[in-house]
Amino acid sequence: MKPFSSLRPIFSALRRHKAAVTLLVLEIALTMAVLGNLLFIVNASMRLEHERTGVMGRDIGVIQSIGVIGTPNPGTAAGNIDLLDRVPGVVAASFGDVPFAGASTYPVYADPDLHKRLAAPYLFEGAQGYAKTLGVQVIAGRLPREDELPSSNAKIDPGLITQALAQRLYPQQSPLGRMLYLGQHGGGGVRIVGVMRELRGSITGRNSDGDSILLETRVGNQDFGGLYLIRSQPGQLKRVLPLAAKALQKANPGHVTSRVMTMAQIRQMVFRGASAINRILMAITAILLIVTALGVGGLASFWVQQRTRHIGTRRALGATRGAILRHFQAENLIIVSMGVALGAALTIGLNVLLMQRFAQPRLPLQYVAFGALAMWLLGQLAVLGPALRAARVPPTTAMRAA
Amino acid sequence: MFGYAFKLALRGFRRNTVLTALMVLAVALGIGVAMSMFTVLHNLDGNPLPQRGDEVLHPQIDPRPADLPGARRAPPDNLTYIDALNLYHLDQASRRALMSANWLPLRSTVAGSPLRMETTRATTHGFFPMFDVPFQYGAAWSAQDDTRRAQVVVISQKLNDRLFGGADSVGRELIIATKLFRIIGVIKSWNPQPHFWDLDDGAYGAAAQIYLPFFTWLELPQDYGYGPMDCWGDNPGAGNHNPKAAQCTWAQYWVQLNTPAQVRAYRDLLVRYSQQQHALGRFQRAPNVRLDDVMQWLNYKHVVPVIVRMQTWIAFGVFVICLLNAVGLLLAKFLRRGGEIGVRRALGARKRDVFAQCVIESALIGLLGGIVGLPLVWLGLWLIRQQPVSYAATVQVSPLLLVYALLLAAVATLLAGIWPAWRAARIAPALVVKSL
Numbered sequence: 157m158k159p160f161s162s163l164r165p166i167f168s169a170l171r172r173h174k175a176a177v178t179l180l181v182l183e184i185a186l187t188m189a190v191l192g193n194l195l196f197i198v199n200a201s202m203r204l205e206h207e208r209t210g211v212m213g214r215d216i217g218v219i220q221s222i223g224v225i226g227t228p229n230p231g232t233a234a235g236n237i238d239l240l241d242r243v244p245g246v247v248a249a250s251f252g253d254v255p256f257a258g259a260s261t262y263p264v265y266a267d268p269d270l271h272k273r274l275a276a277p278y279l280f281e282g283a284q285g286y287a288k289t290l291g292v293q294v295i296a297g298r299l300p301r302e303d304e305l306p307s308s309n310a311k312i313d314p315g316l317i318t319q320a321l322a323q324r325l326y327p328q329q330s331p332l333g334r335m336l337y338l339g340q341h342g343g344g345g346v347r348i349v350g351v352m353r354e355l356r357g358s359i360t361g362r363n364s365d366g367d368s369i370l371l372e373t374r375v376g377n378q379d380f381g382g383l384y385l386i387r388s389q390p391g392q393l394k395r396v397l398p399l400a401a402k403a404l405q406k407a408n409p410g411h412v413t414s415r416v417m418t419m420a421q422i423r424q425m426v427f428r429g430a431s432a433i434n435r436i437l438m439a440i441t442a443i444l445l446i447v448t449a450l451g452v453g454g455l456a457s458f459w460v461q462q463r464t465r466h467i468g469t470r471r472a473l474g475a476t477r478g479a480i481l482r483h484f485q486a487e488n489l490i491i492v493s494m495g496v497a498l499g500a501a502l503t504i505g506l507n508v509l510l511m512q513r514f515a516q517p518r519l520p521l522q523y524v525a526f527g528a529l530a531m532w533l534l535g536q537l538a539v540l541g542p543a544l545r546a547a548r549v550p551p552t553t554a555m556r557a558a
Numbered sequence: 559m560f561g562y563a564f565k566l567a568l569r570g571f572r573r574n575t576v577l578t579a580l581m582v583l584a585v586a587l588g589i590g591v592a593m594s595m596f597t598v599l600h601n602l603d604g605n606p607l608p609q610r611g612d613e614v615l616h617p618q619i620d621p622r623p624a625d626l627p628g629a630r631r632a633p634p635d636n637l638t639y640i641d642a643l644n645l646y647h648l649d650q651a652s653r654r655a656l657m658s659a660n661w662l663p664l665r666s667t668v669a670g671s672p673l674r675m676e677t678t679r680a681t682t683h684g685f686f687p688m689f690d691v692p693f694q695y696g697a698a699w700s701a702q703d704d705t706r707r708a709q710v711v712v713i714s715q716k717l718n719d720r721l722f723g724g725a726d727s728v729g730r731e732l733i734i735a736t737k738l739f740r741i742i743g744v745i746k747s748w749n750p751q752p753h754f755w756d757l758d759d760g761a762y763g764a765a766a767q768i769y770l771p772f773f774t775w776l777e778l779p780q781d782y783g784y785g786p787m788d789c790w791g792d793n794p795g796a797g798n799h800n801p802k803a804a805q806c807t808w809a810q811y812w813v814q815l816n817t818p819a820q821v822r823a824y825r826d827l828l829v830r831y832s833q834q835q836h837a838l839g840r841f842q843r844a845p846n847v848r849l850d851d852v853m854q855w856l857n858y859k860h861v862v863p864v865i866v867r868m869q870t871w872i873a874f875g876v877f878v879i880c881l882l883n884a885v886g887l888l889l890a891k892f893l894r895r896g897g898e899i900g901v902r903r904a905l906g907a908r909k910r911d912v913f914a915q916c917v918i919e920s921a922l923i924g925l926l927g928g929i930v931g932l933p934l935v936w937l938g939l940w941l942i943r944q945q946p947v948s949y950a951a952t953v954q955v956s957p958l959l960l961v962y963a964l965l966l967a968a969v970a971t972l973l974a975g976i977w978p979a980w981r982a983a984r985i986a987p988a989l990v991v992k993s994l
Binding site: 175176179180182183186187190193194197222223224225226227260261262263265270273339412414428429432433435436437439440443444446447448450451453454455457458459461462510513514515516 | 583661782873875878879887890941945946981
């Protein structure tokens, strides 16, 4: 079996259909370009959907309890936290911001006069038990001690920063014991007592998502409305959260319970638009592949019909069914390979266009490789039907038609 | 001539059903994808106030300090409390609306009725006529209601349905943020998209449930946020509990100016106001004003999500691939009929006849593809409406777009057929007839 001798009839056949082959090559190249870029967009967005926030999201629930100003209310912030702590199934409870809701960026400075701006990290502010409720992982230093928790208008707060922020602000140095200054409360200072593995205020794909500061403040007898948080025993949140919300409302008749949500629900809400768009893009991708397969298969089946007499002749001259099958498969492989060569360039070209027009990131080369593989596979699948039909052409066709 | 070509085309379809069906399907899928995405874009891109979008304008001035690292050159979108008051009182003649949004605890006057947070728009009386808000019952409040801080409220049809079973509730009372308000109007379902007058919480979404006079709202016992609060300087939280903070913008302002001369005069007024405030020492920057009409404002704010534009481009790319596909298949189809064409040419048909015949056949395939594609457009839009994206629910199919879809399918496939038809017309009759 000489593999290259079987290529000769293929090339002579292709030369006779220059126009159709060119079109097919173009179609495959364009399909590959669109496919690679769509998959890249969808995959980038899906990766964000699974990015961690650094809190124990699966067991955290949020109760938004809004104080109606002007209505007497017996509940107090400290009392409410204690009350939530005592709800069966609750591991920890507090009051404060959570990722996606409440945590927003604040400028921080190196000096108390607020001249040297360092960064704009997310500021997570909460009451006693806040870090424990979020379940952040401390990798250096410690959580603020009970006795050093400041009241709400203290000048210096003990705080934690994320590893990402620490590396940015103090490369190769220990952040513990250093001071940061915030613009709010007239330049309040933060003494760094611990470093958290990670804590993200939102998930946008930017590196700054993971720059965060966590501050705990002691709350007492004030009547606070806002986000109360609980962390349940693992897997118990669905059962515990409604109980906690009910207990909180009962103790605070002057509040409106407006939203009771698990972190998972908040997360889902944040990403539902993106996942819908991913579904739409995937549907477009599927249609694109179907159309291209139709085109490849259609043209192949046309060629088979057109060349029935030649096939018959080759069969009569001793070509096996397998040889005919391989002829069409190899033909397809050659056409698709030409398409892939052009498609690789087009994929990158389209990416450059998308980068300029729609501020998309640069496409990694794996997507080109994947697009090429997909095209080869698609071509072979699309050609299989017509090629099998060609292989079934009996040798007698040659004589009959002549 | 056309009738004959048409008959031949139909004959051609029958001869090669599979190939024809493939082409029709490819065109249909391409049209389905491209037109669904285009409809979405068209919906999001539309003018939400077609009757007077160019007469309703959004003034912006720049009260920021001169030295503000990282600040954009464009003025802030909204006004500070003091500028909002000044501008509102400066121009008494034109229709105008000062506004903001938050949510407020509301309950009915029935004892023991539950409290709920309701989305609130605080605005001045000009809002309703300026934006053509339709009323089901009652009417908007008056200028006097604004000045004397009247405790009146306009509610949405949805809230009226929930609280009063859809009955005429004008004259009844509600407790909003612990104060007693009299209902003076119920508006019909009204929610133009994008809701250009407030893009703070995304451009596509639900309208407010209650509408209160702006100055009454400002004086309510409340701390429920003040809309698009944005503060410059060291403390981004300065305005959270204090709407009057000097470094915070949040008040939204729209004016109606009916003639270009009025627009010019108003722009001058904004510049003069900025200069005057500069002279007073309040403003540090040179006058930096904007005065956009509705569509300019929407473009300036890039309300159409980038991904939707990109999706539409990609969908049309898919359509082009479908057409390329069609060109290939048409070429195969026409050349396959070389024998027939040769005989026709030998019998006296001119090149031009063969060409016209093939082009008509292509257009017919396109039209068929379009017809099959229409239900696909409808299906695609139905699927999109099921998606939990803020703008999805409002996407509508207009009959005109469906006509465009058909036309696009026919014309595009016709164009795709030109080159294959030209190739077919070039078939030399002598050679073909000899080989038959």
